[in-house]
Amino acid sequence: MASLFFRRRLSPASISYKSLLHGGGEFYLLQGNMATEASFGICNCLRKFSSSTAARKVDFTDLTRPHTWYPHARKKSRNVFLHVGPTNSGKTYYALKQLESSSSGVYCGPLRLLAWEVAKRLNKSNVPCDLITGQEREEVEGARHKSITVEMADVTSDYDCAIIDEIQMIGCRTRGSSFTRALLGLAANELHLCGDAAAVPLVQEILKVTGDTIKVQYYERLSPLVPLKVPLGSFSKIRTGDCVVTFSRTEIYKMKKQIEAGGMHRCSVVYGSLPPETRTRQATMFNDASSNSDVLVASDAIGMGLNLNISRIIFSTLQKFDGVEVRDLTVPEIKQIAGRAGRYKSNFPVGEVTCLNADDLPLLHSSLDYPSPVLEWDVLIKSNNFTMQRAGVFPNFDLLYMYSRLHPKHGMHEILEHFMDNAKLSEHYFIANCDELLKVAAIIDTLPLSLHDKYLFCISPVEMDDDISSQGLTQFATNYSNNGLVRLREIFTPGTLKVPTSHTALKELESIHKVLDLYVWLSYRLEESFPDRELASSQKAICSMLIEEFLEGQGWQRPRTKRLTQKSKSISLISQETRQKF
Numbered sequence: 165m166a167s168l169f170f171r172r173r174l175s176p177a178s179i180s181y182k183s184l185l186h187g188g189g190e191f192y193l194l195q196g197n198m199a200t201e202a203s204f205g206i207c208n209c210l211r212k213f214s215s216s217t218a219a220r221k222v223d224f225t226d227l228t229r230p231h232t233w234y235p236h237a238r239k240k241s242r243n244v245f246l247h248v249g250p251t252n253s254g255k256t257y258y259a260l261k262q263l264e265s266s267s268s269g270v271y272c273g274p275l276r277l278l279a280w281e282v283a284k285r286l287n288k289s290n291v292p293c294d295l296i297t298g299q300e301r302e303e304v305e306g307a308r309h310k311s312i313t314v315e316m317a318d319v320t321s322d323y324d325c326a327i328i329d330e331i332q333m334i335g336c337r338t339r340g341s342s343f344t345r346a347l348l349g350l351a352a353n354e355l356h357l358c359g360d361a362a363a364v365p366l367v368q369e370i371l372k373v374t375g376d377t378i379k380v381q382y383y384e385r386l387s388p389l390v391p392l393k394v395p396l397g398s399f400s401k402i403r404t405g406d407c408v409v410t411f412s413r414t415e416i417y418k419m420k421k422q423i424e425a426g427g428m429h430r431c432s433v434v435y436g437s438l439p440p441e442t443r444t445r446q447a448t449m450f451n452d453a454s455s456n457s458d459v460l461v462a463s464d465a466i467g468m469g470l471n472l473n474i475s476r477i478i479f480s481t482l483q484k485f486d487g488v489e490v491r492d493l494t495v496p497e498i499k500q501i502a503g504r505a506g507r508y509k510s511n512f513p514v515g516e517v518t519c520l521n522a523d524d525l526p527l528l529h530s531s532l533d534y535p536s537p538v539l540e541w542d543v544l545i546k547s548n549n550f551t552m553q554r555a556g557v558f559p560n561f562d563l564l565y566m567y568s569r570l571h572p573k574h575g576m577h578e579i580l581e582h583f584m585d586n587a588k589l590s591e592h593y594f595i596a597n598c599d600e601l602l603k604v605a606a607i608i609d610t611l612p613l614s615l616h617d618k619y620l621f622c623i624s625p626v627e628m629d630d631d632i633s634s635q636g637l638t639q640f641a642t643n644y645s646n647n648g649l650v651r652l653r654e655i656f657t658p659g660t661l662k663v664p665t666s667h668t669a670l671k672e673l674e675s676i677h678k679v680l681d682l683y684v685w686l687s688y689r690l691e692e693s694f695p696d697r698e699l700a701s702s703q704k705a706i707c708s709m710l711i712e713e714f715l716e717g718q719g720w721q722r723p724r725t726k727r728l729t730q731k732s733k734s735i736s737l738i739s740q741e742t743r744q745k746f
């Protein structure tokens with residue numbers, strides 16, 4: 165029974181490295197090769213599973229030994245290097261140097277933008293490098309290196325060198341389990357972990373049972389970051405290289421308008437729900453001294469690892485709405501964002517940081533002075549997105565499946581809830597928050613889909629709080645369940661996209677982009693059933709082009725540099741062709 169199970173699951177549709185994950189989005193579990201991941205502990209369960217009496221004795225909710233799920237990595241004695249220190253201290257730079265000189269390797273980043281940046285950098289240094297995220301596969305001939313989003317980590321391949329960037333994300337309530345999986349599962353001779361020193365004790369504890377060798381290397385900031393004693397006070401004092409940080413999209417556009425009304429500056433904008441390609445172009449434009457854009461207005465979407473030519477960070481507020489409540493920014497959040505100013509080797513070697521309002525300065529200064537990184541975890545636990553000194557873990561599909569065999573009447577929602585309520589964990593782990601999955605499960609449980617299909621829809625990059633995005637998912641799942649084939653045109657009419665004329669229309673276009681992105685994600689996992697990837701991709705490009713036209717209308721200017729002009733042209737060409745088609 166166990167082998168049949170494996171054979172069936174190893175069929176291309178269900179497994180192939182083309183995998184089950186999405187990257188750069190919001191929730192990620194699982195990976196390319198579920199069956200192999202089932203590994204030692206679970207294999208034993210599978211064997212026992214052939215006898216239903218024995219199976220009943222196995223507690224599939226026992227997640228106390230996640231390191232045993234990765235037999236491939238456990239066969240290696242890995243040299244683990246922890247590169248820790250403040251922002252802008254060269255951690256990622258050093259690790260990437262090791263990757264570049266390795267015979268094969270993988271960079272695992274927390275964001276699509278970082279994966280793109282690293283792939284570009286390696287290819288530029290003549291190290292052919294594939295780019296793989298949930299929604300992209302850019303393969304380069306002869307590549308033995310990959311730059312990926314962490315959820316795409318392949319725990320069945322051998323690497324000479326692997327990097328996991330921003331390892332402190334292991335404590336993130338939703339995405340931490342993907343970092344844990346990469347940490348325990350990457351089969352690399354050398355594993356480089358970059359991030360905050362706060363992660364050191366936890367990583368050391370977790371790796372005590374793996375037999376790996378660990379070395380910790382501490383870094384110092386490469387260029388100074390100066391907290392200013394005076395607030396900005398007014399946008400009339402904005403200057404080239406400034407980045408104003410605020411957390412709502414309405415505020416971002418309001419501030420952009422206010423700054424541009426002064427007639428001295430043009431602003432690029434970067435925030436989470438902008439399509440990633442638009443975010444990159446906005447950031448590139450800001451970085452390019454010859455473009456018109458010289459000021460950035462951004463949310464904390466700039467907060468991780470990105471290298472931007474920022475001279476001064478100006479916090480317009482030190483509070484943000486985190487989806488549940490308005491709360492103060494945590495110390496690490498403030499440090500991460502402030503750390504974007506004065507990047508080493510950028511146009512501004514000395515960074516400055518201040519607030520718009522004088523009232524916020526004391527909190528800013530005390531946060532930047534905060535001494536003990538380990539204590540920071542105490543602060544982290546109070547924020548809703550991190551947990552203290554524990555790493556996220558989540559049952560892989562095998563466990564859910566085996567549990568479901570014992571409880572055939574249970575839908576995905578009940579199974580997930582059961583794991584949430586009953587999971588046994590060791591003291592270093594917490595079970596990842598799966599609220600988003602539960603919302604999807606409640607919808608797809610009404611459809612006659614296999615558990616595997618349901619699982620796929622659950623882990624897809626849908627934002628259930630976004631009406632259009634959740635409607636898109638429901639429609640895709642319904643059509644898939646009815647016909648086994650989902651044509652994009654059944655849900656979306658190409659040729660109807662327009663430049664938004666209001667903020668509501670802009671938001672709608674951003675959501676449509678998310679639905680198209682979801683289609684592309686599904687098309688990489690259910691290729692035959694979602695055949696219109698090319699159309700979805702070209703429509704995504706149109707969405708970002710129209711959003712950029714909106715930004716232009718808001719005072720933003722198209723870049724004048726040759727490289728960027730060519731980029732814009734190719735996007736226009738795609739859209740023209742697509743428009744002609746319809």
Ligand SMILES: Nc1ncnc2c1ncn2[C@@H]1O[C@H](COP(=O)(O)OP(=O)(O)OP(=O)(O)O)[C@@H](O)[C@H]1O
Pocket residue numbers: 250251252253254255256257258358386468469470471503507508509
């Ligand atoms: N030895 C070096 N020579 C040249 N440039 C360097 C060197 N070290 C770092 N840099 C550059 O300095 C900038 C910051 O380095 P890096 O991105 O590695 O910092 P980091 O510590 O990873 O920061 P963060 O915590 O924000 O991710 C990058 O632009 C990087 O290319």
Ligand SMILES: [Mg+2]
Pocket residue numbers: 255256257329358469
């Ligand atoms: Mg870094």
